[in-house]
Amino acid sequence: MTAPGPTVRTPGRRPDESMTLLREVTERPLDPGYAQMAERRARDRQSGQAGTGRSVPSLVTMLLVAILLGAATTVAVRELRAPQPVVAQGRAVLIEQIQDRGAQVESLSRRAVSLSSEVDGLQSDGLLPSALLDINELDRWVNGSLPVRGPGLVVRLTDGSGGGLVEPGDAPADSRVRDADVQFVVNELWAAGAEAVAVNDERLTSLSAIRNAGDAILVDLQPLNGPTYTIEAVGDPEKMQVGFARSAGLGFLQLLSAEYGIENDVSTSEGMYLPGAGAPTLRYAQSPRSAGARPTPSASASGAGAPTSQDRSQEDNG
Amino acid sequence: MIAIVGLVIGVVAGLVLQPTVPLVLQPYLPIAVVAALDALFGGLRAMLDGLFDDKVFLVSFLSNVVVAAFIVFLGDQLGVGGQLSTAVVVVLGIRIFSNAASIRRHIFKA
Secondary structure (H helix, E strand, O other): OOOOOOOOOOOOOOOOHHHHHHHHHHHOOOOHHHHHHHHHHHHHHHOOOOOOOOOHHHHHHHHHHHHHHHHHHHHHHHHHHOOOOHHHHHHHHHHHHHHHHHHHHHHHHHHHHHHHHHHHHHHHOOOOOHHHHHHHHHHHHHOOOOOEEEEEEEEEEEOOOHHHOOOHHHOOHHHOOOHHHHHHHHHHHHHOOOOEEEEOOEEOOOOOOEEEEOOEEEEOOEEOOOOEEEEEEEOOHHHHHHHHHHOHHHHHHHHHHHHHOOEEEEEEEEEEEEOOOOOOOOOOOOOOOOOOOOOOHHHHHHHHHOOOHHHHHHHHHO | OHHHHHHHHHHHHHHHHOOOOOHHHHHHHHHHHHHHHHHHHHHHHHHHHOOOOHHHHHHHHHHHHHHHHHHHHHHHHHOOHHHHHHHHHHHHHHHHHHHHHHHHHHHHOO
16 A cells, blocks of 8 residues: 655545545445356357356355355354353353352251250250359350350441442452451451451351452351451440551551442441351360370461461450 | 255255354354355345356355454464454444345335
């Protein structure tokens, strides 16, 4: 294509000569081959050759090509219209299995809680002195095995929506609530005097860990369902509110909201019910005073390995 | 007319036999179908213009499909598959539209 230089334009040139491609597309959409062929046939007829048809082999070839094209197009259309490819089916099966197993885990852990409360009932029925039972019960309230009830503070973190312009699934990964955000809020709540904390109804115990696995936040290996994460803390609502406001917690929430669009909401609640996490099973840790017990490395490892937010908050307090 | 007869036989065969498309060819199906549509509209318009010819129709059909698929393949190799597919769809779409407009003028005289 020649550059339109300062040369004199011949009057026959079109002003849009540099856009031949677009002109070709819009002005002459019919294949020029048709016109050429028609012209040739007309010439043949004039010259009296009467070329009525083609040879048999070429007719057969054309028929075969036509059949092939028709079949190929039909197959392509059918394939594209196929409602559920194998991949999607496989995924649906996997999703179903995950949901099934999740429900099983939930029902089993509920059963564990009810069984442990049954054990409590049997224990309190006799034998043990009541003072010992009281201490036992208090311990288990504190460490999260038993459900508790009481007033307190509720902090809600909601995934940023990316400005509401995109689908929730397409929102930038930065605008999602991360494990560290939940951990920070939980720690500040412990520091503000919380006596029991639950995240999306998963009670935090002395063995709890809050961590990320892929995009999901896990509390005690239970994935939490977003986009809103509710952190409930039982304690003196006013004292906790003041403590939380004085701590770095509030500033952190403002930062999350300003930088990543993560919405938050802090409110007090008069009556909350935090479920119990059930009695934890210690496989390696033993009491140093029990008979035949020796300080094994695994005991100390499991003690130190569990990242307990309680421990940290106690350090903060002390 | 032999091209039309062949196409109809092919469509019926495709519907009856239901062969599966190899996975390698899957990415080229949409663009090939658009190219086939373009050829079909072109053939229909030529028929209404009185210019239809079996050979021209079949050759344009075949070359449309093959070239469209090849462009997409080339784009995939160069890492611009999506953009080249868009380009092909735009060009063929414009052609389909103006052929359809011409057909409309033939049928409705408007």
